Amino acid sequence: xAPEVVALAEALLDTMRAHAGCVGLAANQVGADARLFVxxxxxxxxxxxxxxxxxxxxxxxxxxxxxxxxxEGCLSVPDLTGDVKRARRVIVRGVIPGSGELRVVExxxxxxxxxxxxxxxxxxxxxxxxxxxxxxxxxxxxxx
Amino acid sequence: MTVIGRDRPGIVAGIxxxxxxxxxxxxxxxxxxxRGTFAMTxxxxxxxxxxxxxxxxxxxxxxxxxxxxxxxxxxxxxxxPGAHHVLTLHGADxxxxxxxxxxxxxxxxxxxxxxxxxxxxxxxxxxxxxDLPPQRDSAIVATEVAQLGDRLGVSATLRPAEADVL
Numbered sequence: 001x002a003p004e005v006v007a008l009a010e011a012l013l014d015t016m017r018a019h020a021g022c023v024g025l026a027a028n029q030v031g032a033d034a035r036l037f038v039x040x041x042x043x044x045x046x047x048x049x050x051x052x053x054x055x056x057x058x059x060x061x062x063x064x065x066x067x068x069x070x071x072e073g074c075l076s077v078p079d080l081t082g083d084v085k086r087a088r089r090v091i092v093r094g095v096i097p098g099s100g101e102l103r104v105v106e107x108x109x110x111x112x113x114x115x116x117x118x119x120x121x122x123x124x125x126x127x128x129x130x131x132x133x134x135x136x137x138x139x140x141x142x143x144x
Numbered sequence: 145m146t147v148i149g150r151d152r153p154g155i156v157a158g159i160x161x162x163x164x165x166x167x168x169x170x171x172x173x174x175x176x177x178x179r180g181t182f183a184m185t186x187x188x189x190x191x192x193x194x195x196x197x198x199x200x201x202x203x204x205x206x207x208x209x210x211x212x213x214x215x216x217x218x219x220x221x222x223x224x225p226g227a228h229h230v231l232t233l234h235g236a237d238x239x240x241x242x243x244x245x246x247x248x249x250x251x252x253x254x255x256x257x258x259x260x261x262x263x264x265x266x267x268x269x270x271x272x273x274x275d276l277p278p279q280r281d282s283a284i285v286a287t288e289v290a291q292l293g294d295r296l297g298v299s300a301t302l303r304p305a306e307a308d309v310l
Contacts, residue, residue, distance in 0.1 A: 085306060131230070132305075134271045136271070
């Protein structure tokens with residue numbers, strides 16, 4: 001895989017870590033046209049499964065079960081949160097930039113939700129496209 | 145009845161205290177703060193005429209700095225049969241987005257039951273719940289919504305609402 005993809009992934013990790021509470025970032029959020037995201041839910045209060053630092057190119061959702069509604073926000077939509085139905089258990093696979101190896105991530109709970117949020121970004125979608133209804137949109141109270 | 149005015153603590157308490165004293169029963173209501181304005185819409189069951197109730201609220205409304213108006217409620221015929229959908233739109237703000245989107249929905253016989261819009265910085269977000277007539281092909285409407293979004297330079301999607309009760 002091209003070295004610029006590895007460099008982009010490193011830039012995404014740096015940007016994600018520079019924002020308190022940010023657990024994931026997709027390439028198109030920083031204006032880069034690539035199907036790539038980074039994720040690290042370590043240390044988040046709601047975390048159940050923890051797969052460490054996840055960096056995936058061309059990610060695909062393989063399996064999604066245990067659907068529940070929850071509230072989420074986004075660095076790209078700083079002032080709003082929304083109630084979104086997401087699977088609490090997912091299997092995602094993608095390619096690791098650099099080595100080009102296939103990686104399969106199995107995740108539960110918060111990490112599963114965050115993975116779906118990033119997969120949406122990769123497809124050009126925001127959580128706003130999935131909010132449950134007109135009363136499911138909320139003004140953000142605090143920056144976590 | 146509707147109550148609207150500059151937001152401050154005590155508006156709901158001040159208005160509903162009068163209603164309770166009159167024996168008025170609050171049935172359905174929605175109350176929200178939009179920027180600095182607080183707005184309430186209430187359906188109230190009371191043994192009084194609308195103008196009497198409005199007069200009874202005048203003192204409380206004046207002291208709270210709000211405007212309260214009362215009119216007879218219409219008989220609710222129940223929701224027309226329709227398939228419940230959610231329309232989401234987001235993108236750069238410009239004048240006329242709501243007019244264009246709702247014109248399209250009205251044209252296909254859609255009935256809006258709830259709508260929220262938010263302007264945060266440059267980003268405009270609209271979420272609208274709409275019932276489409278049963279005979280209407282929602283996939284075609286969804287395509288028209290997406291095409292309208294493209295014309296307006298925003299992202300717009302229409303999808304069936306989640307039917308499950310949590």
